[in-house]
Amino acid sequence: MGASSFPSTKGKFKSKRKQVRKRYLNLTYVLPALLLFILFSLLPIIRTVQYSFTNFNGVNKNYDYVGFKNYLTAITDTRWWEAVGNGIIFALLSLVFMNTIALLLSVATNSNIRGSKFYRVVFYIPPILSGIVVGYIWKWIYEPKGLLNGLLKDIGLGEYTHVWLGSIDTALYAVAVSSMWQGVGGSFILFLAGLQGIPKDLYEAASIDGASRFQQLRYITIPSLRKVYTLVNILTILGALGIFNHVYAMTMGGPGYTTEVPALRIYREAFTNSNFGMASAFSIVFGVMLFILSLIQLKLSQKKD
């Protein structure tokens, strides 16, 4: 009689104590995860918090505590906030374009359309490629004499050729396109998994009632996907704001600070400038921002329910 483990069960007087015990016994379920989490995730975070109050250089253990100095420097640093701004642009572009494409693709391939199995495999290929390779490939595409300009010339749009990564007007968007290209696959499989969970009979009932495809999408698919949508949005925001590999491989933040992003700044402070303490403070500031952002997202989606 494991019934008492559910909050919905009406508890008799005697089972109340059992229920409390049960509440703690249920912790066994999270124990393995929690143990690993504490060792390898929480401890490093605590260390980071500790370092953020020091002038640690990453090597020498004889560091001094400097109070809130690093935090003060961090929040008054305009270049940092510009980098955050770039991250927000990445996030907005990804939310709008990447996730829309991913949603449409997943809806299309979730139907019995011919070749849907093939498409599902193909659409997940970009995320499979390793960061190094993707960086090289996109650099080749964007090069002044690269593929994109070659293509434009071939189709008679030679006047639109451009130095995509090396100009301040396009660099940010060029990097965004490459990272969204790789990110579509991830959102796609999450949406797909969500779609698989929608009972088929809902659609059958709807088509008997004469609902059009669009109406089915509007009144069945999208409402059923709301939870998954929140999930995908949060993961997208985290991914886009935390973008590193594509920037590192293609522009290193340049030209100037045009494509500077938070993760690159943190990396540079830690490993180029040996300001580990400073880098830690940036991380905490950034982490707190992301955490609040995600909470807002979660709260918003709960309100709709």
Place this chain on the structure above:
Amino acid sequence: MRNTGALIFKGITHLSLIIWTIISIFPLVWMISTSLKQRNEIFTNRSLIPNNALNFENYKDAWFQGDFNIYTFNSVVYSLIVVFCVVLFASLASYAIARLDMAGKKVIFFGFMATLMIPIPGAFISIYIVVSNLGLANTRIGYILPLIAAALPVSIFILKAFFDDMSRELEEAAIIDGASSFQIYYKIMLPIARPALATIVILNTLSVWNEFMLALVLFSENRLMPIQMGLSVFVGQYTTQYELLMAASTIMVLPVVLVYIVMQKQFIQGITSGAIKG
């Protein structure tokens, strides 16, 4: 009238799918084509078709220079163990968080969430210190455990969303039948969550397969290194051997595609079992 509309709709759908297919696989095609070229050809012949007849020498060179027989084996071992543990631990944890009455579940969940958010500079360095304090430096287990830990937050986050969404009816019926909470997890929740679990398997296989920084810091012996080590051999301080890099990458991509195809089957099975859900 309606038929033509449906036909046009279908046509547009197909066209879009084909366009995105091209966009998706173009870099892969390019990668493979480069891997079949000679070194001096890479920057002179920009077409997709190699000058000479297919040149598989690069694959041979990449395989041996990159020591891929060692690294592939290592990565297969790491992926299998990590993914298995992540699926087990994350599904247990997220089931308890989503479905059971449990002490401190909010704190635990937000704890996991927080690690998802904070980009720790050189997290691998902190992890390395913990691992070596445990006496596990330069061992496989010392690499596997942090990888599991790193994968848990996202996996729990995703699975919890799916568990949250399931209706309570089946569960309540099972409770009346006298099923324990673990039996419900095992017999009801896991089968229904198949598509989500398949997603977890895919995402985590991928991240283990592409992990390199932690391995680089943890291992002082090359023979324990994962497959990404094989790639790094071709990317140099001064020069990059593109043709070998691309051959090596092609070698590396194939197993993951395979896992993905297998997991797709789980998706399909998920549909049939998911039907009982509503």
Place this chain on the structure above:
Amino acid sequence: MIQDHRVKWRMFILSIIMLIALTGCSSNSKDTTSNDKNMTQTNDQTDVTNKKDVKLVFWHYLNDRDDLLKEMASDFEQKTGIKVDVQLFGGDGFKQKIMASAQNNALPDVMTFAGGAGDLGQLVEAGNVMELSDMKDMFDKFPSTILKTFTFDNNNIFGVKKFGTYAIPMDTNNMQFVYNTKLFEKVGITSAPTTWDELLTDVDRLKAAGIVPFATGIGSWVAGSMAAPYEVAYLGEEKLVNVKKGDESLVDSGYLKVLQRFEDLYKHGAYAEGIATMDLPAAEQMFVNEEVAMIFDGSWAIGVFNQMNPNFTHYDVFQPPKPADAAYDVKIPGGIGVPLVIDNHTKNKEAAMQFVRFLVEKEQQQKYASKSFNLPANIEAATSESGMTPALHNFSLGMNHIIENGGSYPDPSVETVLQKGIQLIAIGQSTPDKVLKEMDVELQKALKEKK
């Protein structure tokens, strides 16, 4: 209820078993694969006891030289009976690996250090690398200026208090302009430019003939290195050091003229397209493809060019041309290419020193130079011209003109501002004035923080 408990315990036990199983598979990974290459070689030297048991671990990041280093290590084993385990860790992560290992006092016996003097200074202060006074007898085998790079004395700008010499150079390098002789001849230029104005005239002529004049890795650290010769030419080394320390004003120092040279090149249309985010390998590829006539590059480029296209040999080297209004001679950035350092906690100190000595012997250095196309550190090997291409020889002559003390900002972030500023100047999106002001703001901030 009981059943439920049992299941839970089962689960708990299961996870414990799994953890144990995991640990189990780690234990077999610990037994070192001592595939004993039976050491039947004659042990001709006997200053190390029990050589058969000594095994050195050597880390490096030089993936183009992995085979060569392994070959040298096996020669060393032949000679001394000391086995050296050569481990290559390529890619950008090597520096992080060193940082992590240093925190844990787990550095290898010998390694090639990746990073500058400031970075090494941190390891020195943390007690991770060995002071090399015991190898003093070797020091005169290298150009004295070279050893200075990683020697910390009471004047050192990095705040290192453990004075001494901490690295032995395996090779040396410097950075200069490299030009395509055929493309120059094509537009009627017969000799390399010696003044800045000549360079600009050459740029114009190349440009007029439809040849892209110049490329380099402006998108990376190279921007700062290319500025260095002109920092010295306009400010002189002494003033430069003071300016970087904050003892003299940056804005009034004449530094503006350094930045204006980058603007000159922009105004004359010298830069290749995409210069602002270009890295050195991309520029080198263009140079080897003969798409660009000049490149600012290091002596190691000779090896790179050779690897990209062995048939491309019609290029030569010239030092950064001096501007007419510069008060001092131009000097070039350079120094130790690959520094060898020894772990302070090594259990095989004697063997480690012996290995380092071996690597910088004349014979090994000649082999190294001819196979890797890098400048040997050992003077005897450097002066004997055997195995050196003319361009490499010209690079080697450059070693007499390297900047001895270019100073250092209190925080490398000022260098970042310079680098980013040059990127924008190179595409006409910023001006020398503006960049100088930004550098000054950053410098003042860094000075304030140091106090």
